[in-house]
Amino acid sequence: xxxxxxxxxxxxxxxxxxQRSAALRRAACWVTHWYIRFVYLTNRWSVEGGDWTRCLTRxxxxxxxxxxxxxxxxxxxxxxxxxxxxxxxSAHRDGRIIAGxxxxxxxxxxxxxxxxxxxxxxxxxxxxLKEGGCVGITPDGPPIVPVTYATSRRRELATWDRFxxxxxxxxxxxxxxxxxxxxxxxxxxxxxNARRLLETRMVEMAREADRLVGHEIxxxxxxxxxxxxxxxxxxx
Numbered sequence: 001x002x003x004x005x006x007x008x009x010x011x012x013x014x015x016x017x018x019q020r021s022a023a024l025r026r027a028a029c030w031v032t033h034w035y036i037r038f039v040y041l042t043n044r045w046s047v048e049g050g051d052w053t054r055c056l057t058r059x060x061x062x063x064x065x066x067x068x069x070x071x072x073x074x075x076x077x078x079x080x081x082x083x084x085x086x087x088x089x090s091a092h093r094d095g096r097i098i099a100g101x102x103x104x105x106x107x108x109x110x111x112x113x114x115x116x117x118x119x120x121x122x123x124x125x126x127x128x129l130k131e132g133g134c135v136g137i138t139p140d141g142p143p144i145v146p147v148t149y150a151t152s153r154r155r156e157l158a159t160w161d162r163f164x165x166x167x168x169x170x171x172x173x174x175x176x177x178x179x180x181x182x183x184x185x186x187x188x189x190x191x192x193n194a195r196r197l198l199e200t201r202m203v204e205m206a207r208e209a210d211r212l213v214g215h216e217i218x219x220x221x222x223x224x225x226x227x228x229x230x231x232x233x234x235x236x
Contacts, residue, residue, distance in 0.1 A: 029100030036101065040077050042168035043151060046212075047078075049176035053145055054080050056179065063179060064144045066198060068206060070161035072098065074149050076105040078174040086110055143179035146202045150175075150209035175209045177201055 056063050057080070067075060079085050086108040089099045099109040153170035157163040166172065180201065182194055210217075 025096055025100065028097045029104070032097060032101040033104035036073060036076065036105075039074065039151070039166045039168050040172075043153075043166070043170050043172040045172045045174065047174045047176075048212075049178075050080065050174065052176050052179055053147075056143065056145070061143070065147050066144055066202065067147045068161070068202060070159075071148055071150075071164045071206070073164065074151075074166055074172070074174075075147070076102055076107055078147055078149060078176075079107070084108065143181050144198055145179050146177040146198060146205055148175050148202065148205045148209050149173060150206070150213045150215065152213040152215070171213050173209050173212045175205050175212070177205050 053063070053065070075087075085106075087099075087102055087110070089096075089102070089109045102109055149166075149172060150164070151166040151170055151172040153167035155165040155167065157165055180194070180198055183190065186194065
């Protein structure tokens with residue numbers, strides 16, 4: 001067996017053992033949440049477009065927040081805190097680490113993705129709606145608010161989403177875009193047009209966020225296993 005193959009196999013076995021250990025996962029969640037706080041405290045942050053979500057919340061309107069999966073890390077600190085917040089997180093075991101870290105910021109999570117647990121996630125969202133929870137969809141259709149962030153110091157990880165690992169001691173920016181209004185009922189063409197509009201807006205915003213912190217070339221963007229934007233759902 002070649003050495004490189006042996007190393008990969010060893011790493012895979014170690015990762016699987018880690019995933020099975022509840023104690024190790026809890027420790028990873030704790031470390032992750034403190035790393036997020038450390039990065040936030042050691043960067044000089046600015047916020048652009050934050051009034052969009054604040055205004056919608058004060059008007060009592062529900063909405064969906066969409067962001068690239070690769071720019072998930074700092075999103076808990078992009079939220080204004082005026083209402084409760086829930087994130088849609090992968091149902092896979094590695095998603096539990098992110099979900100656990102989110103709880104330290106008072107953020108609830110719903111497990112599910114297009115490839116695993118999608119129907120159960122939908123049922124959970126509907127249950128919270130019936131209970132008057134934080135995930136709400138009004139009959140006339142919710143707006144979608146694209147959100148992103150960028151940091152001047154970062155590393156791009158060799159993961160499927162080309163994860164943006166924010167680093168300390170630099171500059172950062174949170175950027176929220178103008179809400180995209182959706183009609184109450186859309187046919188397939190209408191849904192595809194809305195998807196393309198959202199994706200285009202999110203790409204443009206990620207590039208603008210990168211420019212604001214001094215990056216001339218943006219990181220390539222991979223949204224999800226379906227190559228579409230993915231992110232949390234929020235409302236009141």
